[in-house]
Amino acid sequence: MSSISEVSQWKYTNFLINKNNNFNKKEILKILSSENIDEAYKTISSWNNYSPTPLISLNKLNEKLKLNKIFYKDESKRFHLKSFKALGGAYAVEKVIKGNNKKVISTATAGNHGRSVAWGSQKNGLKCKIFISEFVSESRAEVMRNFGADVIRVKGNYEDSLNECIKQSNQNNWQIVQDVAWKDYKLVPKLTMAGYSVMMKEISEQIKNEKISHVILQAGVGGMAAAMVAGIVKYLDYIPQIIIVEPDSAACVLESIKKGKIEKISIDKESIMGGMSCGEVSLIPWEILKNSVHYCVTISDDYISKTIKYLANNQFSDEKIIGGECSTPGIASLVGLSNNDEIRETISLNKDSSVLLFGCEGDADEELYQKLLSQ
Ligand SMILES: Cc1ncc(COP(=O)(O)O)c(C=O)c1O
Numbered sequence: 071m072s073s074i075s076e077v078s079q080w081k082y083t084n085f086l087i088n089k090n091n092n093f094n095k096k097e098i099l100k101i102l103s104s105e106n107i108d109e110a111y112k113t114i115s116s117w118n119n120y121s122p123t124p125l126i127s128l129n130k131l132n133e134k135l136k137l138n139k140i141f142y143k144d145e146s147k148r149f150h151l152k153s154f155k156a157l158g159g160a161y162a163v164e165k166v167i168k169g170n171n172k173k174v175i176s177t178a179t180a181g182n183h184g185r186s187v188a189w190g191s192q193k194n195g196l197k198c199k200i201f202i203s204e205f206v207s208e209s210r211a212e213v214m215r216n217f218g219a220d221v222i223r224v225k226g227n228y229e230d231s232l233n234e235c236i237k238q239s240n241q242n243n244w245q246i247v248q249d250v251a252w253k254d255y256k257l258v259p260k261l262t263m264a265g266y267s268v269m270m271k272e273i274s275e276q277i278k279n280e281k282i283s284h285v286i287l288q289a290g291v292g293g294m295a296a297a298m299v300a301g302i303v304k305y306l307d308y309i310p311q312i313i314i315v316e317p318d319s320a321a322c323v324l325e326s327i328k329k330g331k332i333e334k335i336s337i338d339k340e341s342i343m344g345g346m347s348c349g350e351v352s353l354i355p356w357e358i359l360k361n362s363v364h365y366c367v368t369i370s371d372d373y374i375s376k377t378i379k380y381l382a383n384n385q386f387s388d389e390k391i392i393g394g395e396c397s398t399p400g401i402a403s404l405v406g407l408s409n410n411d412e413i414r415e416t417i418s419l420n421k422d423s424s425v426l427l428f429g430c431e432g433d434a435d436e437e438l439y440q441k442l443l444s445q
Pocket residue numbers: 153182249288289290291292293294295344345346348396397430431
């Protein structure tokens with residue numbers, strides 16, 4: 071078993087300070103309102119088997135990095151869906167179907183969002199059509215079928231699967247439940263984000279009197295990150311340093327923050343962090359992120375399997391943690407940032423810092439998880 075001491079060699083790839091940071095609580099809650107957030111918590115907390123996911127202390131990693139505390143929100147335990155996405159898609163299905171007579175739900179997905187939409191459709195007695203690209207594993211497709219969905223594989227990448235989903239949904243009068251926004255399609259992505267904000271409500275209660283100094287948020291299209299920012303405004307009475315982490319190969323938020331406008335990037339090589347391999351930040355999240363993010367960082371895929379192993383072998387914490395590929399970049403980037411003295415100074419990361427990380431998923435793709443674990 072390799073030793074955790076090797077983390078002292080880990081590095082982040084790119085780091086950016088957001089020159090346009092101008093955190094404005096009022097503006098943020100105009101985009102995702104306090105009422106939307108309350109309503110999501112009220113609904114989701116009333117679902118069968120709801121309970122908050124654990125907030126785990128990565129005490130062993132903390133000793134190594136010499137910070138005050140590292141909190142890890144363990145979304146592998148989110149219902150039986152193994153990722154935070156369970157909170158978004160399923161909630162949006164339930165809300166959007168009220169007041170319309172559509173009987174078929176559709177979506178495009180990298181995996182976890184589709185699982186949530188399939189689960190929500192099944193719970194509400196609706197049919198579900200899910201479009202996936204050639205990069206989504208059969209193991210993920212099978213789980214969605216087990217939730218009663220028809221899974222349609224589309225040649226090409228995520229964007230191709232989304233285009234096909236929109237085309238067929240328009241032809242057949244299906245209700246699209248997508249987590250990305252586009253012109254004239256903003257309500258459902260907002261509902262999805264409102265669902266995710268439940269994580270922040272739970273965290274605000276779990277940290278008790280502890281004050282979070284830094285939050286590292288993974289971004290794909292930015293929905294989860296923006297929802298957490300809105301949750302911070304709603305549930306905390308202070309603003310921690312907000313850091314976005316993305317794969318090197320899909321840093322669409324970093325590039326947009328750099329340019330001060332949405333910047334579409336081309337992905338030459340898909341990251342193993344499939345849910346985060348996105349080329350363009352979504353409209354609604356962008357409105358929140360553009361002025362609220364303090365820093366952006368990117369990380370290589372090289373640390374994924376090591377991080378998964380250290381989590382599983384309780385080398386970061388007293389507890390054994392099942393963290394899938396998208397659970398790793400928060401940890402790897404924190405290590406990379408902490409290893410650089412100049413950056414520590416710049417972002418005030420020190421022995422008084424309490425950092426919040428998101429373990430976004432467990433072994434949601436079991437095959438990939440086992441492969442990464444055994445590498
Ligand atoms: C499995 C998974 N999908 C997607 C994302 C990204 O979420 P979003 O596309 O809302 O930014 C994450 C974030 O880490 C994730 O873990």
